[in-house]
Amino acid sequence: xxxxxxxxxxxxxxxxxxxxxxxxxxxxxxxxxxxxxxxxxxxxxxxxxxxxxxxxxxxxxxxxxxxxxxxxxxxxxxxxxxxxxxxxx
Amino acid sequence: xxxxxxxxxxxxxxxxxxxxxxxxxxxxxxxxxxxxxxxxxxxxxxxxxxxxxxxxxxxxxxxxxxxxxxxxxxxxxxxxxxxxxxxxxxxxxxxxxxxxxxxxxxxxxxxxxxxxxxxxxxxxxxxxxxxxxxxxxxxxxxxxxxxxxxxxxxxxxxxxxxxxxxxxxxxxxxxxxxxxxxxxxxxxxxxxxxxxxxxxxxxxxxxxxxxxxxxxxxxxxxxxxxxxxxxxxxxxxxxxxxxxxxxxxxxxxxxxxxxxxxxxxxxxxxxxxxxxxxxxxxxxxxxxxxxxxxxxxxxxxxxxxxxxxxxxxxxxxxxxxxxxxxxxxxxxxxxxxxxxxxxxxxxxxxxxxxxxxxxxxxxxxxxxxxxxxxxxxxxxxxxxxxxxxxxxxxxxxxxxxxxxxxxxxxxxxxxxxxxxxxxxxxxxxxxxxxxxxxxxxxxxxxxxxxxx
Numbered sequence: 001x002x003x004x005x006x007x008x009x010x011x012x013x014x015x016x017x018x019x020x021x022x023x024x025x026x027x028x029x030x031x032x033x034x035x036x037x038x039x040x041x042x043x044x045x046x047x048x049x050x051x052x053x054x055x056x057x058x059x060x061x062x063x064x065x066x067x068x069x070x071x072x073x074x075x076x077x078x079x080x081x082x083x084x085x086x087x088x089x
Numbered sequence: 090x091x092x093x094x095x096x097x098x099x100x101x102x103x104x105x106x107x108x109x110x111x112x113x114x115x116x117x118x119x120x121x122x123x124x125x126x127x128x129x130x131x132x133x134x135x136x137x138x139x140x141x142x143x144x145x146x147x148x149x150x151x152x153x154x155x156x157x158x159x160x161x162x163x164x165x166x167x168x169x170x171x172x173x174x175x176x177x178x179x180x181x182x183x184x185x186x187x188x189x190x191x192x193x194x195x196x197x198x199x200x201x202x203x204x205x206x207x208x209x210x211x212x213x214x215x216x217x218x219x220x221x222x223x224x225x226x227x228x229x230x231x232x233x234x235x236x237x238x239x240x241x242x243x244x245x246x247x248x249x250x251x252x253x254x255x256x257x258x259x260x261x262x263x264x265x266x267x268x269x270x271x272x273x274x275x276x277x278x279x280x281x282x283x284x285x286x287x288x289x290x291x292x293x294x295x296x297x298x299x300x301x302x303x304x305x306x307x308x309x310x311x312x313x314x315x316x317x318x319x320x321x322x323x324x325x326x327x328x329x330x331x332x333x334x335x336x337x338x339x340x341x342x343x344x345x346x347x348x349x350x351x352x353x354x355x356x357x358x359x360x361x362x363x364x365x366x367x368x369x370x371x372x373x374x375x376x377x378x379x380x381x382x383x384x385x386x387x388x389x390x391x392x393x394x395x396x397x398x399x400x401x402x403x404x405x406x407x408x409x410x411x412x413x414x415x416x417x418x419x420x421x422x423x424x425x426x427x428x429x430x431x432x433x434x435x436x437x438x439x440x441x442x443x444x445x446x447x448x449x450x451x452x453x454x455x456x457x458x459x460x461x462x463x464x465x466x467x468x469x470x471x472x473x474x475x476x477x478x479x480x481x482x483x484x485x486x487x488x489x490x491x492x493x494x495x496x497x498x499x500x501x502x503x504x505x506x507x508x509x510x511x512x513x514x515x516x517x518x519x520x521x522x523x524x525x526x527x528x529x530x531x532x533x534x535x536x537x538x539x540x541x
Contacts, residue, residue, distance in 0.1 A: 004091070006100050034093050045096050058154045076100050078157030083091045085345045086099060086338045089409075 002031070002080040003050050003057070005064060009073025011042035018067045019046065019075070026063065027054035042073065047080070103158060107311035107373040108339070110346045111366045112162040113149050114287035116294035116302040116359065117141050119168040119203075127177040131188035134173065138165060138192035138201075141301055141356075146197040148353050152346055160346065161308075161508075165193065166292035167203035175215030182219045186226035186233045193232040200275075202292030204235040207282070210244040210531070220250070223257050227272035228264035234290035240280035240477040242484045246532040251477065254278045255470030255526065259493050262462075266495035269503045269511070273492040274425075274457065278473050280480035280487045285360050286416040291453075291488055302359035303351045304416060307343035307407075309335070310365045311372045313399075317381040328382055329402045336363065336406030344411045362416030363407030364452060365399070367427035369510035375399075375420050376429025376439075387429050388439030396420060397450035417486060419452020425492075425505065425512035426457050435513050441472075442518075449479050454487035459503045459514040462495040469493070471522035474532075482535050 007019060016035070023030055028048040035044040053060060061077040068075030102108035122133035142165050149163040167189065174182045186204050193201040204226055206216040223235050237254055240246035258273055265272035277291040284295020287304035294302070316335045320327060343361040351358035367375045376387035379395040400419045408414050422444065424430045433439035441458065448454045454476050460469075473489045480487030494503050494514045504511030 004096060006096060008097075008100065043097065045093055047091075058151070061154055061157075074104065076103070076157050079155050080091065081345065082156045082158065082342065083096055083099060085341045087092065087095045 001049070001051050003028070003048050004078055004080055004083065005046040005048060006076040007042065007044040007046070007068065007073050009042055009068070009071070011037050011040050012071050012073070015042065015071050015073060016044065018071060019064060022063050022067050023048055026060045027052050028060060102312045106315045107368070107370055108309050109159040109161050110305060110343055111308035112164050112287050112306040113145070113160060113346065113350050114164045114166055114292055114304045114306065115142050115145050115356065116166045116285065116298055116304060118294055118298065118300045119173045120296070123173055123176045125176050125178055127179045127181060127184055130173065130177055131184050134185060135188045135192045138167070138189070139195050142196045142198065144354060148350060152349050152353070156345065158342055158346065162199055164198050164287070164289060164292065165196070165201045166287070166294045167201065168294050168296065169205035169207055170203055171206035171213070171215040171219040172296070174219060175213055180214070180218040182222040183226045183229070186222070186230050189233050190230035198232070200232050200234050200289040202234040202236065202289050203294060204233050205237065205293040207238045208250045209238050209241045209247055211247060212250070220253055220257060223276060224260040224264050224272065227261050227275050234275045234292065236277040236279055236282065236291045236293060238279040238282040239473065240481050240532070242281060242481050243534055245534040246280065246474065246477045246481055248474065248526070248531060249529045251470050251474050252526045252529060254473055255466035258469050258491060259466045262493040262495050269505055270492050270495055271505050271509070274490065274505055274509050276490065278489045280477035281485060283416055283486055287362050288364065288366065288417060290490065298359070299357055301356045303347060303354065303356050304359040304362065305343045305347035305350070306362040306364055306366065306416065307339050308364070308366045309339040310367045310375045310378055312339060313365065314372070314374070314378045314381050317378065325398065329398055332399060332402035333406035336403045337410045340407035340410035358413070360413045360415030361411040363403055363411070363414055363418040364416070365403055365420045367421060367423065368508050369426055369428055369431070371428055374427045374429035375422055376427050376433055380429060386436060386438040387433040388443050392443065393446050393450055396422070396447050400451050417452045421453055421456060422447055422451055423457035423490070424515070425459065425503070425510040426508060431510070431512040434515055441515055445475065445479070448476060448487055449483060452486070454480070455489045455491065457490055457492070457509065459492045459494050459512060460517045461498045461514055462493055463498070464493055464517050464519070465521070467521055467523040467526045468517060468519060470526045474526070478532070481532070
C-alpha cells in the first residue's frame with residue numbers, strides 16, 4: 001500500500017530531512033521524491049510505501065502535518081488510490 | 090508514478106476550491122420496527138438506528154483522514170415514518186420524531202431524514218397523522234428532517250395535500266419564529282421524490298431499498314468554477330466539456346468514498362448522487378459557476394440556459410465515473426446556502442419567478458427561499474402546486490422548501506447559521522389562489538406522449 005505526501009510552501013532548510021525523518025521513524029519507506037522550487041515556493045511530492053508502517057495512518061498523517069507546521073509549509077497525506085481513481089479510467 | 094500535475098491539481102482542489110464529499114448517508118429500513126404499541130415501536134426504532142449507525146461517524150472520519158478528502162456530513166435516512174406509525178393505535182406520531190432525534194444525538198449525525206409521508210395519490214391514516222404533527226415535530230427536535238411527497242408523474246398531484254402543506258409550512262415557521270423560523274428549513278415538499286436521495290432535508294429510505302445501504306452525495310461547485318475560470322474565452326461546447334471532465338473527477342472520489350464506507354461498515358453500496366451542492370462559503374457557489382460562464386449576475390436572462398447546460402454536463406461527466414448513480418443528481422440552487430444566489434437576490438436580480446423557471450432544468454426546485462412572514466398559506470400552496478406541476482409534467486423531481494419569515498417582510502434577513510446559511514426575504518406575488526387551492530381533489534396524471 002502506498003501513500004502520497006505533498007509538501008507545498010516557502011522553501012526553508014531541512015524540510016526534506018524533516019519529512020523523511022518522520023517517515024523513517026514510522027516505518028514508511030520512501031520510494032520516490034519529486035521536488036521543484038519555483039522562485040521561493042517549494043513543492044515536493046513523495047511516494048512512500050506504508051505496507052510495513054508501524055503506526056496507524058492517522059498518526060503518520062498527523063505527525064507529518066505537525067512537521068509541516070513547524071517549518072511553515074502545508075503537508076497533505078493521502079492514499080495513492082485517490083489519484084488513481086480520479087485520473088485513470 | 091502518478092502525474093505530478095494531477096497530484097498538485099487535486100491538492101489545490103481540496104485546499105483552495107472547497108472540494109469535498111458532502112455526505113455519507115446511511116439508509117436504514119424501519120419496517121421491522123412496526124408495532125401497534127407506539128412506545129415499543131419508538132424503542133425499536135432508536136435501538137435499530139444506534140445498532141446500525143454506531144460506527145458511521147467514526148468510519149466517515151477515518152476515510153476522510155486516509156484519503157485527505159473532507160467528508161462534511163455523516164447522516165441517516167429512514168423509512169418514511171408515516172408507514173411505521175400507521176400500525177400504532179395511538180397516533181402521537183411526534184414520539185417517533187423524538188426517538189429519531191435521540192438516536193441522531195447518540196450516534197453523532199447532524200441530520201436524520203425520514204419524518205416523511207408519501208401521499209401523492211391520497212392519505213392513509215398514518216400519512217395524515219404525520220403531516221398534522223410536522224410543526225410540533227420540527228419545533229421540538231433539533232436534527233430531524235421532514236418531507237412530504239404530494240405528486241408524481243404517474244399519479245398526478247394530490248391537491249388536498251398541497252392545501253395542507255401550505256398551512257403546515259406556515260405553522261412550522263410560526264412555532265420556530267424565535268429561532269429564525271428554522272423549522273421550515275427542515276421541511277421539503279416533493280413531487281417525484283427519489284427513494285435514495287442522500288441529501289437533507291429531503292432524504293428518506295424508500296421501501297424498495299435494502300435493509301441498510303450507503304449512499305454518498307458529492308459536491309464541488311468551487312472546483313467547477315475554478316476549472317472554467319482557466320478557460321475564460323472558450324466557446325460553449327468547450328465549457329460543457331470542462332464541466333464534464335471536472336464532474337468526472339469529483340464523482341470518482343465520491344465513488345471511492347462510497348465503496349470504502351460500504352466495505353468498512355459491511356453495508357451494501359447504494360448510489361452516488363452527482364450533485365453540485367453549494368455552501369455559503371466563499372468560492373463554493375453554483376451561482377458563481379453561472380456567472381463564470383458569462384452572466385453579469387445570476388438571475389439575468391440566460392441563467393436558465395446556463396443552468397441547463399451545467400446540469401446536463403454534470404450528469405454526463407458523473408455517470409461514467411460511478412457504477413450506480415441516483416438520488417437527485419444535478420445542480421442545486423438553494424438560495425440561502427449559496428453566496429452567489431444570496432448576492433443576486435440582494436441586488437433584486439434573482440427573483441422567485443426566475444428561480445421557478447430555473448427549477449425546470451435543474452435537479453431540485455425552489456430551495457431555501459425566505460418569503461415574507463405575512464404570506465398566506467394559500468399563496469404557499471399555490472407555489473407548491475406550480476412547482477409540483479413542473480416536476481410532474483417534465484418527469485423530474487421538484488421540491489419546495491420555503492421559509493416564511495414570521496414578523497419580517499421583503500428585504501429583511503433570516504440567518505440560520507451553518508450550512509443552511511441565511512439571506513434576504515424575497516418578494517412574493519400575493520394575488521390569491523385561494524379558490525383554486527380550496528377546491529381540493531387531484532390534478533390527473535399527465536399524458537406521456539404527444540410531447541410538445
